[in-house]
Amino acid sequence: MNSFNPIASQIFKGISFTESELEIINNKFKKTVVKKGEIILEANEIVTNQYYVQSGCLRSFFIDSLGREHTLQFAVKDWWASDFTAYFDKSRAILNIECIQDAILFKLTKNDIDFLFKNFPSIDSFVRKKLEKAYASFQKRTLGNLAKTAKERYLDFINTYPDIEQNIKNYHIASYLGVTKESLSRIRKEMVKK
Amino acid sequence: MNSFNPIASQIFKGISFTESELEIINNKFKKTVVKKGEIILEANEIVTNQYYVQSGCLRSFFIDSLGREHTLQFAVKDWWASDFTAYFDKSRAILNIECIQDAILFKLTKNDIDFLFKNFPSIDSFVRKKLEKAYASFQKRTLGNLAKTAKERYLDFINTYPDIEQNIKNYHIASYLGVTKESLSRIRKEMVKK
DNA sequence: CGTCTATTTGAATGTACTCAAAAGCGGTGG
């Protein structure tokens, strides 16, 4: 608790806080260690937390009416994970989040987030800038879905997630790209050929 | 100029400003009237503005290497339009923005936006909340692209943009959904049948 | 080594695409 690893200054890199502020903010984050395979969030739950990923990897995915999984995002170091739609709307989750590589998370409840926004305008501003980047990158992905072939999207994926490509299941990547695992297998085969 | 239509209070609905603040903010917005067919932004330009749409409709789209157009978004009343990726990165636009229904816009330069953020934390916070919603809705769209059929996406589109569906070109909708105009035509035919 | 899971390969199917042509829909001018 008082081992001074100021997670707050790691998460809100660039903002300067006083000692006492740092302590207040730090105490809001609950460190959570999760193992590969653990479920962090399940569809239909009420969403009251966001998770900051310090290490490891999470996967958020949707299960459709036919039981097929569709991966929305992988969350790696310094990313945030949650079902944001449900979180903002105060509705129930449609996403599931599972740990696919042993991870250290910092959990923040909605109440605490609101507290931080209320008391630290610099955090508000920080998050606004983060969201700008996240928003832009979703725009880019949407554009990629419209304009690019599966092969090009796969190359984009490798660029976006250079560190995890080696360690995650093929079919997770496929379900992120919007193709079947068989198709991705063929795409990869194509690529080594050339 | 002094005809008191406080566009600022329309745009930042919910925030309360003093008279003098309102005036300062109002003066940052430059009213721009554009006609159907006019180009607001062209690929490769430096992006220095954002546009608030008071009425009418804009379309932002990408032209790929084969010359095909892909519609990223339609911007209607109370939406913002820009090439946000380029705007945030200070890079050149890859998107084009055209007016598809006579529109009244309020233009805001990057400098003025930064000024507003700096001097009005409430605006920072307001934009953060807007971005949260926008981010969530892009997540939803991405999920839709992965999990839904073109027909379902078309139904979603009609829900998202109930007012413009009647007035915009079929092929614009098609290029937003990620199908050809011929396919969309067939989807519509299917739908009236049942 | 054996079992379980993941990936690859193959063959058949189906869905969306391309290209070409026809039909529909405005608007303009004779």
Added chain:
DNA sequence: CCACCGCTTTTGAGTACATTCAAATAGACG
């Protein structure tokens, strides 16, 4: 008012490509 023109949408036929299903191979781990 009708004829014509340009543009959009629809229809049709053939094709390409990703998918499905089934089977074989490869990898991971006790």
